[in-house]
Every structure is written in structure tokens, then in C-alpha cells.
Amino acid sequence: MLTLEELTTDYGPIRAVDHVSLEVPEGSVTAVLGANGAGKTSLLRTITGLVRPTSGRVKIEGEDITRWAVEEIVRFGVAHVPEGRGVIAELTVQENLRLGGLWRGRDAMPLREIYELFPRLEERAGQPASRLSGGERQMLSIGRALVGRPRALLLDEPSLGLAPVLVAQIMSLVRRLADTLGLAVLLVEQNARSALSIANRGVVLNLGRVVIEQDPHKLAADDRLLHAYLGF
Amino acid sequence: MTKFIDLTLSGISIGAIYAAVALALVLIWRSTRIVNFAQGAMLMFTTFIASAVINGGGSYALGLVVALASGFVLGAVVERVVVRPVENAPPLNAVILTLGLYTLIVAVAGMIWGNTPRSFPAAFSLRGYRVGGTNLLFTPNDTFIVLVVIGVAALLALLFRRTTLGLRMRAAAFAPEVARLLGVRVGRMLTLGWALAAATGALAGVLVAPSVFLGPNNFDPILISGFVAAVLGGLDSPPGAVVGGLILGLALSYVSGYEGSSLVPLAALVILMIVLMIRPTGLFAATRERRV
Numbered sequence: 001m002l003t004l005e006e007l008t009t010d011y012g013p014i015r016a017v018d019h020v021s022l023e024v025p026e027g028s029v030t031a032v033l034g035a036n037g038a039g040k041t042s043l044l045r046t047i048t049g050l051v052r053p054t055s056g057r058v059k060i061e062g063e064d065i066t067r068w069a070v071e072e073i074v075r076f077g078v079a080h081v082p083e084g085r086g087v088i089a090e091l092t093v094q095e096n097l098r099l100g101g102l103w104r105g106r107d108a109m110p111l112r113e114i115y116e117l118f119p120r121l122e123e124r125a126g127q128p129a130s131r132l133s134g135g136e137r138q139m140l141s142i143g144r145a146l147v148g149r150p151r152a153l154l155l156d157e158p159s160l161g162l163a164p165v166l167v168a169q170i171m172s173l174v175r176r177l178a179d180t181l182g183l184a185v186l187l188v189e190q191n192a193r194s195a196l197s198i199a200n201r202g203v204v205l206n207l208g209r210v211v212i213e214q215d216p217h218k219l220a221a222d223d224r225l226l227h228a229y230l231g232f
Numbered sequence: 233m234t235k236f237i238d239l240t241l242s243g244i245s246i247g248a249i250y251a252a253v254a255l256a257l258v259l260i261w262r263s264t265r266i267v268n269f270a271q272g273a274m275l276m277f278t279t280f281i282a283s284a285v286i287n288g289g290g291s292y293a294l295g296l297v298v299a300l301a302s303g304f305v306l307g308a309v310v311e312r313v314v315v316r317p318v319e320n321a322p323p324l325n326a327v328i329l330t331l332g333l334y335t336l337i338v339a340v341a342g343m344i345w346g347n348t349p350r351s352f353p354a355a356f357s358l359r360g361y362r363v364g365g366t367n368l369l370f371t372p373n374d375t376f377i378v379l380v381v382i383g384v385a386a387l388l389a390l391l392f393r394r395t396t397l398g399l400r401m402r403a404a405a406f407a408p409e410v411a412r413l414l415g416v417r418v419g420r421m422l423t424l425g426w427a428l429a430a431a432t433g434a435l436a437g438v439l440v441a442p443s444v445f446l447g448p449n450n451f452d453p454i455l456i457s458g459f460v461a462a463v464l465g466g467l468d469s470p471p472g473a474v475v476g477g478l479i480l481g482l483a484l485s486y487v488s489g490y491e492g493s494s495l496v497p498l499a500a501l502v503i504l505m506i507v508l509m510i511r512p513t514g515l516f517a518a519t520r521e522r523r524v
Contacts (some may be wrong), residue, residue: 048413050409050412050413069413070412070413071415071416071417071418074412074413074414074415075415079413080413082409082410082413086407086409086410087410087411088403088406088407088410088411089406090402090406091399091402091403091406093401095402098396099400099403099411099414099416100395100414102399102400102414102415102416103414103415103416144414148414148415198399231432
């Protein structure tokens, strides 16, 4: 269980995350929606320690990890797939994948399991990641996050720049990962309908605050709300 | 023809030293995006330490090992104490800082060991090989220099390409934030990168000292040549540093042999200008990322 308690983050005078409280149980997907600048990416960066919160707490399985170093948070089981995918272009596909599990040592997920999920990555294992297409990079970044066998998975705009058919595949995969691996998934998206279609919970952020938290199907059906906060 | 062979072999020998200095600069540049202007002073200081060991009765081998070890420690300390606070500051801060460090180390060395250049022993004979009745300029010590630098470059390549530590170091260098998100302790990797770079520089200092003498300012031209070699090969590329060092060594050897040694510094700068105009990213620059 990933728990956020009154989490608040400021960039100087600007409040990016404003007293956000959320619970993401194992085996569930919480979709965090919002327009540009709503604080979605800042929320994820605060959870993984890339940005220090002004106040509030982040807990995993009840353990307060708020002030831990990024590396320690990751080693405690929080995997963060950053915006833009975070693939290391200079390394090969296989090296990128191995990196995800180095801290786990022998307990890391074998790469063959990742290749079963993403056969395309096995075909390209020896190639530099710079040669991958956008969809392949997304597969690589998610696969790399899984190698460390995380408890919680934070995904920042995984559909960004992908064709609709790939978006559907990625979303379906995220749902499957939550169900089969018992991951607590926090999915930040601008592609609201795709994200809500696989989520257990829908949350809308506006100016860093949670303005709506409800059943994803009701949220997806409420055009007025989506238009008001997401612009469509 | 003998002269050409002589100049070629000498070029390879001095090029190996440029390559070692270039490697030291490249290792730091690609991990922290800092040109370490203090590298020449650091390798001077560790060579003085080696000299103290040898003059105190230690063997050459012991002096070399102590120089490498002290370089390793010096690099780590400089990174943790001096560089770390400005790693996220504007690039000019680091430039000024390494220039200040250069001044400090040179001054301290002068206070400890004096400013008069002194001799430094070579590992092997400085008498040229005799081939077919002709005495070559290339010596057993030159052979040692070339083999040691090739060996160190090979070990570094093995470290970076074949070990998990090397993979972590490369990840920390290429994408520090992503590496942290993958559990890599980036700070430690950067410290280790500086330590390895300074040890490589220390090696270059001990190797070149017999031919330039040992004094607080005697290694400055080596730093300039090492920098040109690093730019020539591509500042991001360790193999490029080695090849750049050898190419520069050969070019400067021919200039020195055929046109006169006074033109060597000018030739180095001309080569630097030509490289920057024709291929600013260097001969071995990484391929550009595919846009998607």
C-alpha cells in the first residue's frame, strides 16, 4: 500500500503539490489526471524523493519514507518511470534492463520474464536504446522498472507521443501488471479516458490539489468535469 | 627513413602519455561535465609524492603504486569536498573552482618541494634500441610507457563494459537522475569516477616525469596536449581519448622532428582549432539520439 498524507511541495513561492492525501492499495491502479501544470509530475517526483516535500508524508506498507534518499526509496520497492521514459540512450536495451535489477542482486526478475512480456525487446537486446521507437522505449522503461520487483509503480505519462493502438496496449499491460504482480500503480496521465478505463480510482489534480476523487467510470462519464479540469 | 621511424615511435610513446591525460579528463567530463583544469597540478603533486618515496629508498614500482593510490585518494577527496558543492551550479563555477584548485596545488607543491625542477627516474633504460646497426630514439622505457597505457586503457574498458560497477558508473554519467531512480548510488559513482581519473592522471605524471623533469609548473604543457587529445577523440569517448592521444603524439612528433620543437605548442593549438571547426564533437563522438 502506497499512502500519501497531506503531501505538499513548493518550488520557492509556487505551490506545486498542495496537501495531497491518497491511498493506493496493492493490485490497484489509481489514475491521476490533470491539465499541464496541475502538479502531477511534481507529485511523483516528491514520492520518489527527487523533490523534497515541504510537509506531509509518504508511506509504503506503513513505513515512512518521506525523507529517504531517492536510491533508498527505490530499493524499498518504489519504481518510477519518469516523464519522457528515462531510457538511457547510450546503453543497450539489455544494459538498461539489467540496471533496473542491479540493486536486487539475485532476487531481480530474470530478463527472460521481461522478454516474455515484451518479445520486441529481446529482438533488440544488443542494440543501443537510442535506436528504439517511442513505443519500444515505453516497453523498455516499464520492463526495466519491473526487473527490480517493485511494490509500487509510478508511471508518468506513459501514453505520451504514442499511437492510439500502442496506448491501448500499454494501458492493458499496466492493468495486467497490477493484477498479476499485485503492484500499487499510480498512473499519471493526460489521456484521461485511457487511464480511467483501467483504473480502480480516478483522481483529478488542479493547481496541486485533489479536486475530485471518485469511481473512474463515473468520472469518465462526466463530460462536464473532464471539460472543466482537463479541457475536453 | 630512420628519422621517420624514430619520429613515429617517439610519437607513439608521447602519444600514450597524452592518451592517459586525455583519459583522465574524459572520465571526469563525461561523469560531471567538468573540464578539470587542476588535472595537471594533481598529477604533478602525485608525481612529487612518488619522487619522495623513491628518494626515500623505495623502488620505482613502489613509487608508482603510491602515486596511483595517492591520485585515487586525491581525486575522491577533490570530488567530495571541492566539486560536489558546485555540481549543480552553473558551469562557470566549476571552471573557476578547478582553476583555483590548480593554483592552490601548485603553490602547496612549491612550498613543500621547492620550485626548482628535479630529475625523476625512468622505469627502464633511456638508451635507444639498436636495430641493424642503427640506434633508434625509441627506448625500453618508451616500450614500458606504451604497454602500461594500453594496459590501463584495456582495464578501464573492461571495467566499463564488462562489470556491473562499470554499468552503474556509465548510467550515473549518462543520466544521473534516471540512474538514481534505478537504485544506483550516483554520488559514489561520481566519486569513484574522479578517483579513477586522478589515478590515471597520476600514472601519466610518473611516466612523463623523466622527460620533462619534476617541478610545480612542468606539467602544464602535458595538460594542454591531453586536452587537445581529448577534444580530438571526442570529450565523451574513452577510446577516442586513446586514439586522440596517439594521433596528437604522432602529429606533434613529426612537427617537432621536421619543423622544430618550438612549433609544437602552436601545432597543438592549430590541431585543436581544425578539429573544432571541422568536427567539434571529436572523432569518436557518440551517435546522436534518434528523435521519436
